[in-house]
Amino acid sequence: MTSARARRAGAAAALALLLAAGCGRDSGSGDAAPDAVADKARGDGSVTISGDDRLADTLTWRAPKVELDNNEVALEDALERADAALEAGDLDAGPGSAIPLYQAVLAHVPDSAPAREGLERAFTALLAEGRQALARAGDDDAALRRAREVAAVARSLRPGGDQVVEYLAGVDRAEEMAEINRAAEVELREGRLGEAGGGALAKVRQALALDADQPRALQTLAAVESAMIRRAEEAASEGDFETAGTWLAHAGEVREDVDTVDDARARVDTERRRWIERLRDDGVAALSKPDGIERARTLLARMLTLAEPGDPAVAELRERIDLAVHYGSFRPGQRFTDAAAGGRGPRMVVVPHGGFTMGAVDGDRDAGDSERPRRNLRFDRGFALSLHEITVAQFRRFVEATGYRTRAERRGFSMAYDERSGNFVRRSGVDWRSDFAGAPAAANLPVVHVSARDAQAYADWLAEVSGERYRLPSEAEFEYALRAGGRGRYPWGDDAPPAGTGNLTGGKDRSPGGRGWSNAFDGYGDGHWGPAPVGSFTANAFGLHDLEGNVSEWVADCWHDSYRRAPTSGAAWVNPGCRMQVVRGGAWASSPPQTRSSWRAPSPVDNTNARVGFRVARDI
Incomplete structure (x- = not known):
């Protein structure tokens, strides 16, 4: 404003002379100013558009009416207000904007140099603002509207100017683009x-x-x-x-x-995989129902339209259908899994029906009265046992699905191996997530630090989510599967274990600190101190792993001091509310006598330690 007033002071005398001349001039006479700005200033600001211009309806601007007295003071004030509006960027919106004010002054004094200069500067600022709006017009409808408003004003000021023509062409392109x-x-x-x-x-x-x-x-x-x-x-x-x-x-x-389409193809392929596996699961489930074979074949045909050649899920369902056709629902030695809570249950092995003699063999010097009397049992129907002990990963799935808290978690400790003393000691913070020494356990290790009630809770959950009759095995079922047709003191016979038999206490085994076993199988070594990953050793004759070693296992029976009055069917011998339950099978830290086929021991149902895990049975 200071510079504008200085300019106004320098032109005051000229303005007075121009006022005298301007007052006697007819603004509509033929003495028009030679340039377009002055010519436009004499009119009311409107422009008549002719021709086929597609923006004709939007590019007509009528200048806001400015009430202005025809005297020196009023005109000087109008010039100052116009300069202030120009500096503020208020160019054309209303009667107080720069362009209408400059035009009003020129309407009274056509030769006013300050008004001409100001209008020229306002015109330049207007085009600059319009070009900025055009730059945003492609994504901003408000900017496009402003660009059109600028076009109307610019065209009214300089209808044929090169800059205006070029600008109008830009507005036309922007409008066309916006419409498209x-x-x-x-x-x-x-x-x-x-x-x-x-x-x-x-x-x-x-x-x-x-x-x-x-x-x-x-x-x-x-x-x-x-x-x-x-x-x-x-x-x-x-x-x-x-x-x-x-x-x-x-x-x-x-x-x-x-990459968006490639990523989408990957998602669709994932969905295809889910459909294939869902169809496989539905087909497997159908086979256990009346007339399920035809239903399974229909699902298999659907799978074949979705899967690539050699798809393992297709092969599995095809094999299951073939087995159902030729062998019924199952066959001896068959391995299978059940659908369970959106995934798969543990791998199971069908144990064949048959008979055996349960209990300690005659002349076994290490046998106690609890392993007698010997008795003959027969299973008229086969059953299934999990291929190996339940793993940490499998137990984790149960915990995550149910929020279950084990006994060791609730009381805050379990019995773990202590390398310094070579004994099992009470250690805080140890639970099913821990290995034999209390460190984080690998997913493929057998779960330990679980009580009999924890094991039963897992079996109950598995039965619920699969719809099948999962449970802990009976003591008789365990020994029958452990012997797998053998009659010796040990699962493998009466002599020392052959190489690779299982995770046992061997004379060659050494702890991380160099300890050895004081009572072990001479000359035997399996390379493990503590539980081994499940399935690390050869399966027995029934196709089951780790029954003879790795970890001992909870069974469903309550503890009884002998087999007198035990069930003759081989079912679990259960008394309501029993506090002691049976543990069967040798472990990585069991002495040779505790690895015998007939060995059994009592344990409180809430006991947890690094030597005992479990596996599940299933009725078929």
Whole structure:
């Protein structure tokens, strides 16, 4: 404002002379100013547009009416207000804006140099503002409206000026682009993507033909691709992978050099995998029901339309159908898993029906009265046992699914191996997540530090989520499976264990600190001090791992001092509310006498330590 007032002071005398001349001049006479700015200033600010200009309706500007007295003071004040408005960026919005004020002064004093100069500066600022609005117009409708407003004002000031003509052409392009973009967005919202021609895709490509880098059009293009991908994924979720593939092919033609479609194909393939596995699970479940074979074959046929050749899930269901056709639901030695809570249960092995003699063999010097009297038992129907002990990973799945807290967690300790003393000691913070020494356990180790009640809770959960009759094995079932047809003191016979028999106490075994066993199988070594990953040793004749060693196992029976009055069916001998339960089978830290086939021991149902885990049985 200081510079404007100085300029005003320097031109005061000239303004007075111009006022005298201006007051006697007819603003509509033929003595028009030679340039467009002065010529426009004499009118009311309106421009009549002719021809086929597509923006004619939006480019007519009528200058706001300025009430201005025709005297020196009023005109000087108007010039100062116009300069202030110009500096503030208020160019054309109302009667107090720079351009209307300059025009009002020129209407009274056409030769006013300050008004001409100010109007020229306002015109330059106006075009600059318009160009800035044009730069944003592709993504901002408000900026496009402002660009049109500027176009109307600029055209009224200099109808034929080169800058104005060039600017108007830019507005025209922006308006055309905006219309195309809006039309593309309407097509997109109404679901007409244009995969077969037309639709949103055609519109957006029309826009990009005008400007290959136009952000709004590129955004719509990406949205078209996303809509096609979404349709592909919706089709996949319904199992219609043919339609999903068609939509992915369309999406792949929308944009180049992007990973979105490849990522979508990976998601659809994942969904395909889920469908294949779900069909496999449904087929397996069908086989246990009347007339389930035909249902399973139908599901297999559906799987074959989805899976690649050699798919393992397809092979599994095909084999299960073949077994059902030729052997009924199961066969001796068969391994299987059940669907359980969105995943798979433990691998099971069908133990064949048959008979055996339970209890200590005659002349066994290490046997106690609890292993007698010997008795003959027969299983008229086979049953299934888990291939190996339940692992840490399998138990974790149960805990995560149910929120179950084990006995060791609730009381805060368990019995773990202490390397310094070579004994088992009470150690705080040890639970099912821990290994034999209390360190974090690997997922494929047998779970230890679990009580009999913890083991029963896992079996109950597995039965619930699978719909099958899972349970802890009976003591008779355990010994029958452990012997696997043998009649010796040990599962492998009467002599020393052959190499690779199992995780036993061997004379060659050494702890991390160099300790050895004081009572062990001479000359035997298995390379482990503590439990080994399940299944690390050869399966027995029934196809089961680790029954003779690794960890001892809880069975369902309550403890009784002998087999007198035990069930003759081989079922578990259970008394309501019993506090002591039976542990069977040798462990990594068991002496040779504790590895005998008939060995059994009592343990409180809440006891937990690093030597005892469990496996599950299932009725078939």
